[in-house]
Amino acid sequence: MKKILFTLVAAIMLVGCTKVVDDGKVNVVTTVGMLADAVENVGGDLVNVDSLMGPGVDPHLYNASAGDVKRMVGSDVVFYVGLHLEGKMIDAFEALGDKAVAVSDGLDKKKLINADPEVFGGAYDPHVWFDVDLWSEILPVIVDKLSELDPENREVYELNAKSYLSDLDSLNNWVLSRVSELSPEQRILVTAHDAFGYFGKAYGFEVRGLQGISTASDFGVKDLEVLIDFIVERGVKAVFVESSVSPKAIEALRQGVESKKWNVEIGGELFSDAMGDANTDEGTYVGMVRHNVNTIVNSLK
Template sequence: MIVTFNRMKNILPATCLTLIVATSPATAQDGPNIVSTIGMIGDIAQTVGGDCVAVETMMGPGIDPHLYQATARDVQTLNRASLILYSGYGLEGQLADVFARYGERVSTLAVAEAGIADTEVIHTEGAYGIDPHLWMDVSLWQQTVPVLAEALSAIAPQCANEIATTAERYSAELTALHQWTGEAIASIPIDQRILITAHDAFAYYGRAYGIDVAGIQGISTQAEAAIADIRQVAALIAERSVPAIFVESTINPRTIQAVIEAANEEGQQVEIGGQLYSDAMGDTGTAAGTYIGMIHANTLAITEALGGTPPPLPAELSEWATQWTID
């Protein structure tokens, strides 16, 4: 059994935990059923596992994992699971104890914690201690691929060879995506190479691809941005003559609007450069509803809004691009 428990122990309401303990597992279905918390895990698991597994994601487009609370429907979904996949490092804080309890009777894996060492993550002050947004650096998130392949092979051993082959091919695609993203960001003029977003989810992106990052809120969305935070970011926009800032798909844009108004008062006109995917991917059935597409869409929006020119996609991503009709 694969068990890697989340380090943070934010406790769900007792009624929800009681419901989990009192509910018996569902009848086993044909083939392993995988449950992932976030799409950035679920998409890779389904891609690598292929037809050998069925992956269901708890938190869909527009859902903020920092604030998510388990529902009765989630309990039913988890009870059917052959394997539960979650990120760890505090991302799903309110679900930590739930997964710990399920880990006593079903394979449960904290994917990021198992694949990415503490020494490679950004430690921050505050409630979280570790920034959990590791998928923003493709080279880091790529390290979860062999971890997922091993876990999937353990519950679908008849598909082990196919899973290994698919994982190797997908990992090569992520290597190409990482390189392309770096080249795109490098095309932005140096003095405009600053990314301002609603909350601090892009620190890994900034570190990996050479762009300054400023979030109005911290790494969690549990606390509202203060007036002082808004004014501080507005002053930074004026100082750096930032042409565009970005909203996020999981966060109310009112904070960004407040920053734009404050920047205008500082004498700096700034526009919304587009919507970025931070804590969730795009809609299912769209290119942005894949992990590769999420990073691709973000990088296009950032590069073009800040004055850069994205390079053509590499050959390794041609199959993905063709599937989603991406030029």
């Protein structure tokens, strides 16, 4: 499959692809919605942003279609998160060469959480958007690349990034204030997969996921048993489903806990690896974070 993808990208690049839109704007393709949102905030009216992965789409399992490859080849730049988040698209990014930019390259590696490469394929946990402060460090990468493609407007990109950074700063402060409503003992976050490591680290939560860092590997009966015992022992009040992962596993967990005479609520749905629907609050990065934090704090209080 990977080989085919690489060949497809190479073939389309060779034939040459007319630009999708030629209106003088920079044509950008992004993978996950959180990234599209960041590019839209930095680029404003000067860019067209085409996001490959919509609401409910799991980036770990996402395979680029022939149509996606055309969109990528026809764009001026493809921004992706990297760190093996888009694990099945790595060959396509490689074939795109300089056109594909991993925004995680801008992050200080010392701030990243290690992952087991044997299990996951990458050395670091890729879910960096859960720490609002850390996520804001991708903005200079976007500014630099857009300015390289459109040098005349560098100043605009810089100003837009500065303004978005100030929004993210306020958001981070709001998160800190909201989570401070929970005692340290209440700060236990159990979800479908291990997406919330950076959230836990930044905001003082102990985090457990039924599946590993990638949804590509399934959980076993043993994982389920261990997590059931953990929830009962610690008296966890609520566990959470994720919008991009099937809720079946969390339901199995809830039932397992019930059989041990402890009641754990399903606290609600969190947007983990994909944002909510366009034209809703959760369809923006800021709205997605607010929704998640409100859901977590209200259910665990």
